[in-house]
Amino acid sequence: MIESRLRIGTLIHGTYRVEDYLSSGGFGNTYVVRNVEFDEVYALKEFYIKGVCQRDGASISISVSNAENKECFAQQREKFKKEARRIRSLNNEHIVKVHDLFEENGTAYYVMDLVDGESLKDRLKRTNQALTEAEVNNLLPQILNGLKTIHNQGIWHLDIKPANIMVDKHGIVKFIDFGASKQQSSAGGATTSAGICYTMGYAPGEQMAQTYEDFGPWTDFYALGATLYKLLTLQDPPSVTKVSDDETEDKHEALPMLGLSDKTRQLVRGCRLILRIQYL
Numbered sequence: 001m002i003e004s005r006l007r008i009g010t011l012i013h014g015t016y017r018v019e020d021y022l023s024s025g026g027f028g029n030t031y032v033v034r035n036v037e038f039d040e041v042y043a044l045k046e047f048y049i050k051g052v053c054q055r056d057g058a059s060i061s062i063s064v065s066n067a068e069n070k071e072c073f074a075q076q077r078e079k080f081k082k083e084a085r086r087i088r089s090l091n092n093e094h095i096v097k098v099h100d101l102f103e104e105n106g107t108a109y110y111v112m113d114l115v116d117g118e119s120l121k122d123r124l125k126r127t128n129q130a131l132t133e134a135e136v137n138n139l140l141p142q143i144l145n146g147l148k149t150i151h152n153q154g155i156w157h158l159d160i161k162p163a164n165i166m167v168d169k170h171g172i173v174k175f176i177d178f179g180a181s182k183q184q185s186s187a188g189g190a191t192t193s194a195g196i197c198y199t200m201g202y203a204p205g206e207q208m209a210q211t212y213e214d215f216g217p218w219t220d221f222y223a224l225g226a227t228l229y230k231l232l233t234l235q236d237p238p239s240v241t242k243v244s245d246d247e248t249e250d251k252h253e254a255l256p257m258l259g260l261s262d263k264t265r266q267l268v269r270g271c272r273l274i275l276r277i278q279y280l
Contacts, residue, residue: 030044031046047109202237
């Protein structure tokens with residue numbers, strides 16, 4: 001029997017006991033774990049490429065499905081570890097904290113805070129209601145505070161969307177998932193050796209075209225504008241092409257926002273352009 005997840009009760013690194021399974025993505029599994037030495041609960045992210053890795057049900061170690069994938073796996077594992085180091089370097093209450101990083105069982109793991117709350121994506125799905133302007137105005141300063149710390153360290157998140165913004169039970173925003181993040185190069189833009197994944201509707205033109213020299217804070221702010229649009233309307237944000245093809249002055253055909261104040265509509269529509277001008 002082939003298992004993709006660690007079993008409940010598994011002890012990792014001699015310290016972290018798996019208590020529950022949280023989620024999986026294309027490059028990892030996330031679990032609730034307990035530090036058995038200090039009786040503290042954390043989230044543990046395990047590097048695991050879906051369709052490339054496999055785990056025998058009798059073993060917790062993983063293997064790569066074929067030799068052709070081994071180099072790709074090794075490269076992506078290093079990227080996974082770099083992601084953990086980037087998050088750990090960011091000291092801000094609105095960014096999830098990484099506490100440990102290690103290799104074991106043929107892969108890599110990092111330990112981070114377990115956020116007692118839900119993502120904004122899950123919030124929308126649970127309520128099937130858009131957030132009010134007042135609710136968004138409460139979240140926005142926290143989001144901007146976290147982004148300021150990220151950008152001050154010369155890092156671009158590059159995957160801002162409702163799924164990657166958590167809100168804990170006290171109403172505190174937490175950025176998660178820096179898997180697409182990049183460090184600013186000395187000449188501007190982003191350092192990279194591989195293509196960057198993106199989410200349609202949330203990625204600006206420079207990200208879709210992979211023109212790394214054009215990346216900057218504005219790249220994240222474009223995604224923030226798309227995120228605000230989703231939160232306030234429940235509608236998926238339109239593509240860059242659809243927005244650019246809209247010849248109306250205020251882009252109301254591509255970005256309809258009925259019932260919202262002029263101030264909020266202007267914020268969403270101008271999020272990228274206004275802030276890019278400020279940075280240039």
